Amino acid sequence: MNLxxxxxxxxxxxxxxxxxxxxxxxxxxxxxxxxxxxSFEGRGNSLSFLSGEVYKAFINKETDExxxxxxxNKDDLDDITKRSAEEAREEFDRxxxxxxxxxxxxxxxxxxxxxxxxxxxxxxxxxVFLPYLEKLIATLRRFANYRDPDxxxxxxxxxxxxxxxxxxxxxxFFSVLKxxxxxxxxxxxxxxxxxxxxxxxxxYPVDKQKILTERIIDIMKLNRDxxxxxxxxxxxxxxxxxKDVRFTTHFYEDNIASALYSxxxxxxxxxxxxxxxxxxxxxxxxxxxSLGLHESQSRFYENNIGRSREFTSxxxxxxxxxxxxxxxxxxxxxxxxxxxxxxxxxxxxEADELTYSLHIMVRYEIERMLFNGDIEASDLPRIWNEKYxxxxxxxxxxxxxxxxxxxxxxxxxFGYFPTYALGSAISAQLTFHMExxxxxxxxxxxxxxxxxxxxxxxxxxxxxxxxxxxEIINYACGxxxxxxxxxxxxxxxxxx
Amino acid sequence: MNLxxxxxxxxxxxxxxxxxxxxxxxxxxxxxxxxxxxSFEGRGNSLSFLSGEVYKAFINKETDExxxxxxxNKDDLDDITKRSAEEAREEFDRxxxxxxxxxxxxxxxxxxxxxxxxxxxxxxxxxVFLPYLEKLIATLRRFANYRDPDxxxxxxxxxxxxxxxxxxxxxxFFSVLKxxxxxxxxxxxxxxxxxxxxxxxxxYPVDKQKILTERIIDIMKLNRDxxxxxxxxxxxxxxxxxKDVRFTTHFYEDNIASALYSxxxxxxxxxxxxxxxxxxxxxxxxxxxSLGLHESQSRFYENNIGRSREFTSxxxxxxxxxxxxxxxxxxxxxxxxxxxxxxxxxxxxEADELTYSLHIMVRYEIERMLFNGDIEASDLPRIWNEKYxxxxxxxxxxxxxxxxxxxxxxxxxFGYFPTYALGSAISAQLTFHMExxxxxxxxxxxxxxxxxxxxxxxxxxxxxxxxxxxEIINYACGxxxxxxxxxxxxxxxxxx
Numbered sequence: 001m002n003l004x005x006x007x008x009x010x011x012x013x014x015x016x017x018x019x020x021x022x023x024x025x026x027x028x029x030x031x032x033x034x035x036x037x038x039s040f041e042g043r044g045n046s047l048s049f050l051s052g053e054v055y056k057a058f059i060n061k062e063t064d065e066x067x068x069x070x071x072x073n074k075d076d077l078d079d080i081t082k083r084s085a086e087e088a089r090e091e092f093d094r095x096x097x098x099x100x101x102x103x104x105x106x107x108x109x110x111x112x113x114x115x116x117x118x119x120x121x122x123x124x125x126x127x128v129f130l131p132y133l134e135k136l137i138a139t140l141r142r143f144a145n146y147r148d149p150d151x152x153x154x155x156x157x158x159x160x161x162x163x164x165x166x167x168x169x170x171x172x173f174f175s176v177l178k179x180x181x182x183x184x185x186x187x188x189x190x191x192x193x194x195x196x197x198x199x200x201x202x203x204y205p206v207d208k209q210k211i212l213t214e215r216i217i218d219i220m221k222l223n224r225d226x227x228x229x230x231x232x233x234x235x236x237x238x239x240x241x242x243k244d245v246r247f248t249t250h251f252y253e254d255n256i257a258s259a260l261y262s263x264x265x266x267x268x269x270x271x272x273x274x275x276x277x278x279x280x281x282x283x284x285x286x287x288x289x290s291l292g293l294h295e296s297q298s299r300f301y302e303n304n305i306g307r308s309r310e311f312t313s314x315x316x317x318x319x320x321x322x323x324x325x326x327x328x329x330x331x332x333x334x335x336x337x338x339x340x341x342x343x344x345x346x347x348x349x350e351a352d353e354l355t356y357s358l359h360i361m362v363r364y365e366i367e368r369m370l371f372n373g374d375i376e377a378s379d380l381p382r383i384w385n386e387k388y389x390x391x392x393x394x395x396x397x398x399x400x401x402x403x404x405x406x407x408x409x410x411x412x413x414f415g416y417f418p419t420y421a422l423g424s425a426i427s428a429q430l431t432f433h434m435e436x437x438x439x440x441x442x443x444x445x446x447x448x449x450x451x452x453x454x455x456x457x458x459x460x461x462x463x464x465x466x467x468x469x470x471e472i473i474n475y476a477c478g479x480x481x482x483x484x485x486x487x488x489x490x491x492x493x494x495x496x
Numbered sequence: 497m498n499l500x501x502x503x504x505x506x507x508x509x510x511x512x513x514x515x516x517x518x519x520x521x522x523x524x525x526x527x528x529x530x531x532x533x534x535s536f537e538g539r540g541n542s543l544s545f546l547s548g549e550v551y552k553a554f555i556n557k558e559t560d561e562x563x564x565x566x567x568x569n570k571d572d573l574d575d576i577t578k579r580s581a582e583e584a585r586e587e588f589d590r591x592x593x594x595x596x597x598x599x600x601x602x603x604x605x606x607x608x609x610x611x612x613x614x615x616x617x618x619x620x621x622x623x624v625f626l627p628y629l630e631k632l633i634a635t636l637r638r639f640a641n642y643r644d645p646d647x648x649x650x651x652x653x654x655x656x657x658x659x660x661x662x663x664x665x666x667x668x669f670f671s672v673l674k675x676x677x678x679x680x681x682x683x684x685x686x687x688x689x690x691x692x693x694x695x696x697x698x699x700y701p702v703d704k705q706k707i708l709t710e711r712i713i714d715i716m717k718l719n720r721d722x723x724x725x726x727x728x729x730x731x732x733x734x735x736x737x738x739k740d741v742r743f744t745t746h747f748y749e750d751n752i753a754s755a756l757y758s759x760x761x762x763x764x765x766x767x768x769x770x771x772x773x774x775x776x777x778x779x780x781x782x783x784x785x786s787l788g789l790h791e792s793q794s795r796f797y798e799n800n801i802g803r804s805r806e807f808t809s810x811x812x813x814x815x816x817x818x819x820x821x822x823x824x825x826x827x828x829x830x831x832x833x834x835x836x837x838x839x840x841x842x843x844x845x846e847a848d849e850l851t852y853s854l855h856i857m858v859r860y861e862i863e864r865m866l867f868n869g870d871i872e873a874s875d876l877p878r879i880w881n882e883k884y885x886x887x888x889x890x891x892x893x894x895x896x897x898x899x900x901x902x903x904x905x906x907x908x909x910f911g912y913f914p915t916y917a918l919g920s921a922i923s924a925q926l927t928f929h930m931e932x933x934x935x936x937x938x939x940x941x942x943x944x945x946x947x948x949x950x951x952x953x954x955x956x957x958x959x960x961x962x963x964x965x966x967e968i969i970n971y972a973c974g975x976x977x978x979x980x981x982x983x984x985x986x987x988x989x990x991x992x
Contacts, residue, residue: 015541015545016545016549018538018541018542018545019541019542019543019544019545019546019549020546022523022538022539022542023519023520023522023523023542023546024519026519026522026523026526027518027519027522029526030522030525030526033530034529034530034724034726034742035724035740036720036721036722036723036724036739036740036741036742037721037722038721038722038739038740039722039736039739039740041739042514042518042736042737042739042740043518043740045511045514045515045778046514046515046518046519047515048515049511049512049514049515050515050516050519053512053515053549053553057549207703224532225532225533225534226532226534226535227532228530228531228532230530240535240538241538243532243534243535243537243538244531244532244534244535244538244539245532246530246532282541
């Protein structure tokens, strides 16, 4: 085999991975958007089979040797192929330690568990979900042991979702937040209790909310030639490649903030996927650099932009035009205050910017206890409620509004949540550096996000996975990640 | 290998085919419904790769031997496995004659051609589509030659879309229609020219048309646990399995008949897919018996039910409720006459029941000439217009309303159209036999289609592909297919 042959073979391998990836992503997307309820069984079978095919196509001696050959000739490779092969090496080593049958069973289990969780949440029935949760946890423990028996399982998962991060790192990160932000929360929440946000919970017909969604998409400049959106029970973003990006949103008739801010949040994820460099397409490196970085973009657009005074002033007249009655006595100031009111609330995705990280801390601490063997899955509802009482001073009235609220665990994703807090913190650091270069708030006030998007594209989006997450932060900020920017930002915003 | 092992292996093979089938179907469905325009390239790559994987998973020595082993032990097999293996044998022999690379290229070509056709139709630009059409035709000719060099290519395709049918069969079928129906058309069209149907072309807002679609779905009793619908440029039905059936429809604001009758038509296809027998799921036999039979169901619900006096009277008040202004001066009789007005028109999918088969004849004759070498692809616009003048006395003002109107050729489907006329004819024969058993029209008048659906399920749907198409017609009607029922039906309906 010569190097050109190897590169061509490698390209075909990536192409096949992309094809399987797109197929499985579309099945998931369809399942979350247009599919009828009883389709879940057939989809689960198909996903399980496809995951077996993916496994076989990738985990074999030929691929192993191909990757080694490329890495043995590293110095003669272009940057993209080199980095892609390094990533492939890691993925190969990670996956090959799990037997194929178990991998396929896990895919089926995830599909079933997710389906059962949906019912459980709807019917407030944790016990019906519990056996699936237990199975997921047992499987993940087993997988972690296959992969790295010397590592604590939770550290294996944390590293999966944010490379290089361990419980030590997150413990430090959260301790900074605890020290600097929690006192602020305890101060700001009681003082804000009279801020009116009742008008956000009037009746907002869904068809008109859809018009607002379209307007937000226009303001964010999401390119509709490469982007489309749909409705699902739980908002998410999916990037097949930079020319095929989707997000979903969910409308509640009695809550305009939900779809509004989930649109901006998912719009941030979509902006990232749409702006990776052209030359990364079909290379295996055309996604986001990490979950934390991805979340830095969604949280940046949602909060640093979307909850800024400039942005709320920009969209206040648009909302008033679409919903003249509901907003008849709402001033721009009222609107700004309402979407920034710090509240000890129950639901993470509807939390304000200040208390959001407490919701994450609860989940992080629970996951850590769960995988360190301190609690069992059956303890989760009780522990959940205790932690909410401890950190936020509220107790969920039922499990639907408590331990069942998030989709992640039902898809076997433990260790994912901390990246949300990390992303929020990175977004504050990015905002600080952007503001040093230009007055981005003036652009927001004018409704022109092009310079902001271009800055983020240059600093973050274009790299895709070509650089490592920590390299990307260094490229963007000229320094390592530092959670104090986040604390400074929150303190400045909420001390007023 | 013992028989149990072989059956288990075969089941896995079918499962894999189902998984790939679902993946590719979802990619197509997504491409036609929610996908952004620029996604087509990546989807084409993925479909091409997946088609290669399907090929490899199926066309190999192991599968060949497995099928042979099963068929060598035919007498010890249950009916379902036996019939499925027979079908698999035929499919294997058909596909294995085409080299994998060419098969994959064809998939990519279809995706590209379909994309270019969409633009060509939109922009009335046949020349931009022509090179793709030429490539498709050349590829299909080559494939036909690989598969059966002694057969005329068009006969190869006709057999693909309706097993056992050749040009001789269709020539006979169409000559009966020509003899008995064409004179009726020439008589009825001029006499009907004063029937008013102007009110069908008023402004019917799309969001309200969607409400009508939902009402029609309710009347047809499509089970929403297993069925969902979406919008696309061209209506179609997709059955992943009996628990996962979709159709699409398309709304024109200035034409209420279009979405109304395409909903009923696709609803007929969906009814078929939803009612195949439970035991056929995951056996490879859970689709419709043939395209002709499938079309017999869509055309039955669209015409024999949907354009009956009883059905139009049933939905007249519903339409009037949704569109009180547009239907303010429309009586049930006006509505019935409007949707049955025979007209020499340009667009097949909007043709009335009587002239519909002329649209098919035009296409059949053109396809036959094309593959018999009498004309070239570049002649198509001219020939198309000449044939429309000859058969319908109208000439398309442009190619968008002429040769570019249908999606089929852009997907490499030649030989498909005749099954539409065949299906219409079968539906008349079925209607005749149903009416001998019970007064189905009285059920329609009451708005209760349950007995009609049950009859069709027993006679047609439940068999899936377990019986051969001709066996199904015999089971349902106690006789062979006979086009004279169709002529009798049309003559009776339109002689009034």
